[in-house]
Amino acid sequence: MHTTYSLHKISTTDDFGFKAADYSRFKFGDGDIAVNFGEALAIGFIKEHTDLLNTGHQLVVIPSPYSFIPTATFTLKNTFVSTLNRWLAKHNLPVVQENKVHRTITYKEDYGELNAEERLRLIGNDSFHIDKAFLKGKTLVFLDDIRITGGHERMIKKMIDAYELDNTVYMLYFAELVNDAIHPSIENYLNYFSVQTIFDLDDIINGGNFCINTRIVKYMLNYDHESFCVFLQNKSDAFINQFYDMALGNSYHTMESYRPNLNYLSNQLVSNNKKLA
Template identity: 45%
Template sequence: MKDVYALHSIVDDAHFPFDPAAYSCFKFGDGAVAEAFGTALATGFIATYGDRLSENEQLVVLPSPYTTIPTASYHMTTAFVKMLNRYLCMRGYNPADTAKIHRYKTYSIDYGALDMESRKALIINDKYHLDKEFLAGKTLIFTDDIRITGSHELIIRNLLKKFGLSNDAYYLYYAQLQNQDIHPNIENKLNYYSVHSLQSLEAVIGSSSFRFNTRVVKFILNAPFAEYEKLLMKQTHGFLQELADCCIGNNYHQMEEYRNNANFLFDHLQKKIPSWQSICKKEKEPISNYQNSLLA
C-alpha cells in the first residue's frame, strides 16, 4: 500500500486554498506557522486514515531529506508527530517513531524555480541513506510541505526499492499541485510571496518562534553584501553563532556563492566572542580583518 494524501489542492495559480503569505513565512523559518501547518496536516490525515491504523502497527514518520540543517517541512513534521501521537495514545496505540532520510549533497540553485526536467536533472546525482534495519516491517509516513512534480517522491520510492523495503507507506503533503497546466515555478511564487528580501525577512527572524532551515540560511548568505552586513548588525550573538554553525554544518562556507559572506560572519564572531577567538585564531597570527567593515 502506497497512499498519497495532500491537505490542500492547488488548481489555480492566482487563488490558493491556504494563506500564501503565511506559507512564504513558513518557508523562511516561521515556527508558529510550521506548528499550525503540521497540526492541520495531522488532523486531516487522522480524519482520512485514522480508522485504518492498527494497535499492532508501528508507524515511523520521516520528513523530507536534509543534510545537517533541517528543512522547513521538518519543523512542520515535528508538530505533525505531536498531534498524531496524541491520537495514537488516546487509543492505546504505540506512539510513532521518527527517522531521518540522510542526504549527502546540497546545492545553491533554487529548486522551486525549476521545471520538471531541470528538477530531475538536479537531484539525479543526490545520495541518500535510510536505516534499513530500523525501518523494516514498519509503516512509513513521509512528509513534505508541497508536491509539485513528484520528483522527490519518486526519489524516495526508488530509495525504498534500493534498500529492499516493501513497507506500507503514506506520502503526506500540506499542499499538492493538481493542475498540470500550471508551471512548476508556482512553487517559487509561493516561496517568495511575502518574503522576498532581507528587509521582508526581518519580521520572521525577529519572532520568538523563528527556526533556522536550509532556505533561510542560503537566502541570508547569498544576499548582496551591503544588505547582509546591515542585517547582521541587528542580530544577537546567539543568532549569529547559530547561523555560522548552520553554514558550517552544510559546508556552505566552501561554496562559491556563499563563501565571502560566510567568511565575513566568521571574522566578526572571532572579533566579538572569546570562544570563537580561542577556536579559530591561529597561534602567533592576528585574526583576519575586513577593511571598511561597519562591524569593526
C-alpha cells in the same frame, strides 16, 4: 503499497486553500505557522486514514531529506507527530517513531524556480540513505510540505527500491499541485510571497518562534554582500553563532559563491569575541 495524501490540492492560482503569505513565512522559519500547518495536516490525515491507524501498525514518520540543517518540513513534522501521538494514545494505539533520510549533496540553486526536467537533473545525482533494519515491518510515513512535480518523491521511491524495502508507504504533503497547466514556478511564488528582500526576514527572526532551516541559510548566504552586512548589524550574537554553525554543518564554506558572506560572518564572530575578552 504506496499511498499519497495531501491536505490541500492546488488546482487554481486564485485559491490555494491556505494563505500564500503564511506559507512563505513558514518556509523561512516562522515556527508558529509551522505549528498550525503540522496540526492541520495531522487532523486531515487522521480523518482520511482512520482505518490504517486503528490497525495498530507501528508508524515511522520521516521528514524530507536533509544533511545537517533541517528543512522547513522538519518544524511542521514536530507538531504533526505531537498531534498524531495524542490521538493514538487516546485510542490506546502505539505512538509513532521517527527516522531520518540522510542526503549527501547540497546545492545553491533555488529548486522552486525550476521546471520538472531541471529539478530532476539537479537532484538526480543526489543519494538518499536510511536505516533499513530499524524500518523492518513498520508502516512508513514520508512527510513533505508540498508536491509540485514529484521529483523528490521519485528520489524517495528510488531509495525504497535500492534498499529493497517492502513496507507499506504513505507520502504525505501539506499541499499538492494537481493542475498540470500551472507552471512549477508557482512554488517560487509561494516561497517568496512574504520575502521580497533580506530585510523582510527581520519580522520572522524576531517573531519569538524562529526555527532556522536550509532555505533561510542559503538565501542569506547567496544575497548581495553589502545588504547582507547591513542586515547582520542588529542581529544577536546567538543568531550569528547559530547561523554560522549551521552553514559550516552543511559544508557551505566550501562553496565559492557563499564565501564572501561567510567570511564576513566569521570576522564578525572574531570581532565580537575580542570585545568580550
